[in-house]
Amino acid sequence: MSLDWIYYAISWILLTWHSAWDAIKVPVGSVLGTNWAWILAIIFLVVTVRVILFPVFVKQIKSQRAMQALQPKVKELQEKHKGDRETLQKEMMELYRKEKANPLMGCLPMFLQIPVFLGLFHVLRRLDPAKSNKTLYGWTVDQFNSASSAKIFTAPIAGKFGSTADELARLGANGTTVKIIAGILVLVMMGTTYLTSRQMILKTGWAEDPQQRMVQRLMLYGIPLSLLISGAIFPIGVIIYWVTNNLFTLGQQQWVLRKFPPLVTNQKPGSTAPRNPVQPAKTGGFLSRAKPAAQVPAKPAAPKVAGPKPGAKPTNPKKGRPAKRQG
Secondary structure, X not given: OOOHHHHHHHHHHHHHHHHHHHHOOOOOOOEOOEOHHHHHHHHHHHHHHHHHOHHHHHHHHHHHHHHHHOHHHHHHHHHHOOOOHHHHHHHHHHHHHHHOOOXXXXXXXXHHHHHHHHHHHHHHHOOOOOOOOOOHHHOOHHHHHHHHOOEXXXXXXXXXXXXXXXXXXXXXXXXXXXXXXHHHHHHHHHHHHHHHHHHHHHHHOOOOOHHHHHHHHHHHHHHHHHHHHXXXXXXXXXXXXXXXXXXXXXXXXXXXXXXXXXXXXXOOOOOOOOOOOOOHHHOOHHHOOOOOHHHOOHHHHOOOOOOOXXXXXXXXXXXXXXXXXXX
């Protein structure tokens, strides 16, 4: 019951956006097997949440930059306290405190979205026509009935990959269609989740701190793989929310990383020494006055057989001195 305020808040945002799309005459009926007013309501629930959390996202970027700038000092501490993990952890925590860098800030936006995700999961899971209390969390009976019959490509947004035959019957859905649509969306959810983590790691580099690197690997591989199993219990509407959120994150990160490029580091695992900035292969063109094109044929222009070397035997005895002297 303590989470009711989240359910009310999510319901209010969802219903407000649905009413807005109704007001501008977005088709309420099915077009391409999809009730677009409800799909757009879920998409703009994401937009609303991301706008609210944008200041937190900015703090996340600043924290990641601070952590990146501290990597040389972290490496020094690791070398200094090699084999003494307890002292190393204390020194690193003191360093983070002194420099006002929070290692957990990178995960904060995701953690703050967990209540939203759980709230939407709970609200959409209730969209069962057999429910007796349809007016819970501020819904009207008409809104409840409209949402419970809402579909995307003929699959109900309240359905899931693991829906039972009874649940599908109450939703008036085809089991095969629901599994196909839900399965495709789960794969898209996994792929976009992986890409959001990969995008940030490729731009900022792998952390030197083993704990930070473990968190990066968890974000990059662990969470996408876990969605393969947990995605089976997510209502399709929740998966739409997750995919939309990932696409929003990809766009937002790309904008921030272009606007504020990260520090250049060479901390990639297995990376070699940095390249010499002066590359012979790149010294052509405008600045290469030491190698004019006219000098290239200069060497072969000097004939090697034009005249004999000093002390050599003449090659044409008839035109030089007499071939033989008479005593």
